[in-house]
Amino acid sequence: MSQQADNQDRPWLDPDAEPFIKVQGVTKKFGPFTAVDNVDLQIYRGELFCLLGGSGCGKTTLLRMLAGFETPTSGTIYIDGAEMSQVPPYERPVNMMFQSYALFPHMTVEQNVAYGLKRDGVAKADIAMRVSEMLKMVELTPFSKRKPHQLSGGQRQRVALARALVKQPKVLLLDEPLGALDKRLREQTQFELMNIQDQLGITFVVVTHDQEEAMTLSTRIAVMDEGRFVQIGTPTEIYESPDTRFVADFIGSANMFEGRIVENGADHVVVRVSDPRIEFFIDHGMSIKEGTKVWIAVRPEKIKISKNAPTESGANQIQGTVLGVGYLGNLSTYRVQAGSAKVVDVTHPNQSRPKGDRHAVDWDDQVYLSWDPSSAVVLTK
Amino acid sequence: MGQKRSTFLFSALCFGMAFLYIPMLLLIIYSFNYSKIVPVWGGWSLRWYKVLFESEEVWSALTLSLKIAVMNATFATLLGTLAGLALVRFGRFKGRTLFSGMITAPLVMPEVITGLSLLLLFITMAELIGWPGERGITTITIAHITFSMAYVAVIIQSRLAGMAQDLEEAAMDLGSKPIRVLVDITLPLLAPGMVAGWLLAFTLSLDDLVIASFVTGPGANTLPILIYSRIRLGLRPDINALATIIIVVVTIGVIIAGYLMLRQQKQRERDMQMAAQEVVKLDA
CATH class of the missing domain: 2.40.50.100 (RNA polymerase II/Efflux pump adaptor protein, barrel-sandwich hybrid domain)
Structure with missing residues (x-):
């Protein structure tokens, strides 16, 4: 009993906890190149999980496999108990925030955010309500009629976040969410992101190459190198007790x-x-x-x-x-x-x-x- | 030294411009010449414009050319867009390299050969299946589609290649099936490329003499065929008038297009500046 209470914030320590995302023996090859090499991973409900590594370490490929843009060469992926590796992206309970934000340039902020709901056949009145709610949360209500090119970088980032969150996905995937922002905006956005995650309780999986970002944001970090996990642990574990020289040198x-x-x-x-x-x-x-x-x-x-x-x-x-x-x-x-x-x-x-x-x-x-x-x-x- | 170079550049510019525009200027001037013999000046007059507008033959050639150009541009845009999409977005399918090489072949093929081979095709088909029974508007349109489609495919291909794929992925991520992504995202973003392709195909068709004269039949004279056949018998003042009208129409078209493009670009720059300034204000 007391053991369970202790682990409420740390489900990965609880042997009985059921992982929300389960990656089992997943390999992804592009021709002769192995991008992701037989990895196993468990992510629990409500986590803010970071995949951290240098460029070409396979973190983005793994994220794209969670989103459904790539199919694993071998292995299986479960999200909330359902096998996902052959499910197309438009049928997954997952949304992604792209590194480039990928806002539709021919639609207004409002239309961008409403797009996913429209595709799901949500009633018009409902769409309007949920979009305005979401825009309020990211503080973009006065900008709802603008096109993406009429926004600053930080505003675009928030539109991308709102668009990905409005469908209330089970998992939100974020590809270098703060990569394109300047330092001051980054720090501010970082905390906003954590607040939003806390409010909505959605599981976040973040890909980043920035160790500082990973340290402040995440509940746990998986350090990747050459398609494999080198170490998975809380920021403190990773920093204070690195397993290998690579991790000790990469983090700090x-x-x-x-x-x-x-x-x-x-x-x-x-x-x-x-x-x-x-x-x-x-x-x-x-x-x-x-x-x-x-x-x-x-x-x-x-x-x-x-x-x-x-x-x-x-x-x-x-x-x-x-x-x-x-x-x-x-x-x-x-x-x-x-x-x-x-x-x-x-x-x-x-x-x-x-x-x-x-x-x-x-x-x-x-x-x-x-x-x-x-x-x-x-x-x- | 600097002075010298600028004189050189200036004279080069003058020669270049003169080379490009003096012939057209001459043509325009001679179109207002009263005299029946082109190089002999007979005073200002609109006589040949009147002759031109009264000529049934010119009007029917112009209508035929426009009809063919519109049909050609529409079909070429449709097929060229599909080809471009297949080449850029459908990943690596078997025979992709061959396909992409073959689709651009009409761009480099001499027109004479394209025309000749299409003529042979039409004759053989008429022999075998009895269609096309008579060469004319249909055969010219088909011939034009075959080569202008290649131009459209190249335009669409380059526009697609420059368009980041993540927009399409984002739409798919938000719940759109591939066909929906095409309608909602890809085609609207491709629209400028498709318009450019349509206009190019239209112009190519309107301009073509060689291929059209191979595959045309009795009575089907496009404007270039008509002009060429009249010129063969010597310079004619009414053709000068026709050419002047074409020059004026084209010039007006180019000016309007340029103005619209400039306005759009300025609007865009203003929008972006505004967004940037707001951030500065908020920070302050």
């Missing part, structure tokens, strides 16, 4: 060290790195044999930087020379030469004002870098 930035396990205790692991010569002490046990080659990832903001030597010497600290300082106002980034070839990136919030032009840590300073035993992540691939 990470300092990567190559080393070997030299000690494997029940509650700790020690990894020795040769360049720079340091030992990483990790405060949890792992099922890895001693001597295995591993990589250690440490996020730049998890590293403390100081001109004073730490009181205890030992693991999880190195000495280095500051090669460069990037002052960003709210925080500074430091590049520290630690080993013979290794440069470590550190970011540090500027919690006190620098005196005049003198910063606490500056170019060519000798510094000590240290981090908590829980901050470093051990990666085996």
Whole structure:
């Protein structure tokens, strides 16, 4: 009982929950090229799920298969319990917001939004009501008689959203929904999108290449590379416990060290790195044999930087020379030469004002870098 | 140096314009010549216009040409649009490359050969199935459709290729079956291309002498055939008058089309500017 209550917001943790979208062993080939390679995926009702990856990783192809524009070469797709892989797009309970918005240029805003309802044979009065409701929600009522070319980019985006939502689809697919907007509008729209999703409770599947967008929007993220999922998890899981070097590097930035396990205790692991010569002490046990080659990832903001030597010497600290300082106002980034070839990136919030032009840590300073035993992540691939 | 180049450019421009327009100007002037012998000036007069308007033969040739041109343009647009759609939107079907190559063949084929082969076809068909029994308006129209359809197909093809497919996908996503998508989205967006194709087919047909003279029969004289047959017997002032009328009609048509296009473009620019300005205002 309490377990269920705990997982209400996180249905993917509940073993009894029935996925709303189920992708099973789906492969899509274009000639000799495999765009999507035997993927499995479960998305639950009400999720805001992000497919994240670089260009050509297969995320858009997967989205197009959910919409019905592509048929899987093999595998099955279920949406709300119904098998979908052979159902044409016009019979799916799914709507899509296109990256280009794809507004019909020969129709007004109103006609664009009404189009889907008209095709469904909804009564005229009903159409008018639902369209005006939808336009009110996206704050476009005064623009209802305009043609798409008479709108700004942000307004067009909202028309596209209204048009896709007005049919109350079971799933809304969004292809790079914020890609064409400038930075300020993006941030604003991002939160609007989350609000709308919350209000309507429709399951959203978003494709994006922008990790920041994925982090803020989604309940869960699937990181894709070369047609496969590299990792699926909540934004926190993906960022704090990446499974692979690819994920650690793709989401945010990470300092990567190559080393070997030299000690494997029940509650700790020690990894020795040769360049720079340091030992990483990790405060949890792992099922890895001693001597295995591993990589250690440490996020730049998890590293403390100081001109004073730490009181205890030992693991999880190195000495280095500051090669460069990037002052960003709210925080500074430091590049520290630690080993013979290794440069470590550190970011540090500027919690006190620098005196005049003198910063606490500056170019060519000798510094000590240290981090908590829980901050470093051990990666085996 | 700059001065020199601009003088050169200016004189090149003058020569070019002179080369293009002096012949037409001469033609217009001579159409008002009273004299029966074209190059001899006999004073200003509308005599040949009167002769022209009284000539039954010219009127019937003009009507025939217009009839053929309208029928040709309509059918060529219909078939050419279908061909263009098949080539761009129906994916990769078997023999697509062959089809796309063959549909453009009439564009590069010498007219003499097109005309000759069509004539052979009509004769063979008449022998075998007894149709067409007599060559004339039907055979000319069919012949014109075969080659102007290729032009329309090319226009439609290029317009479709430039038109993003996501509009059609969006319509399908919103619940339209493919045939509905064609009617609601593709055809309205193709309309400008179809109008251009229709006008081009119309002009091509009105203009054609070679193919028409191959496939025409007794009594069916299109305007170009009539003009050519009269000119063979020497320059004639009434033909000058006819040519002048054609030049005037074409000029007026071009001016109207240009004006409409310019107005539309300006309206569009104004709309876009307005949308941009509103955003700035809202931000402020």
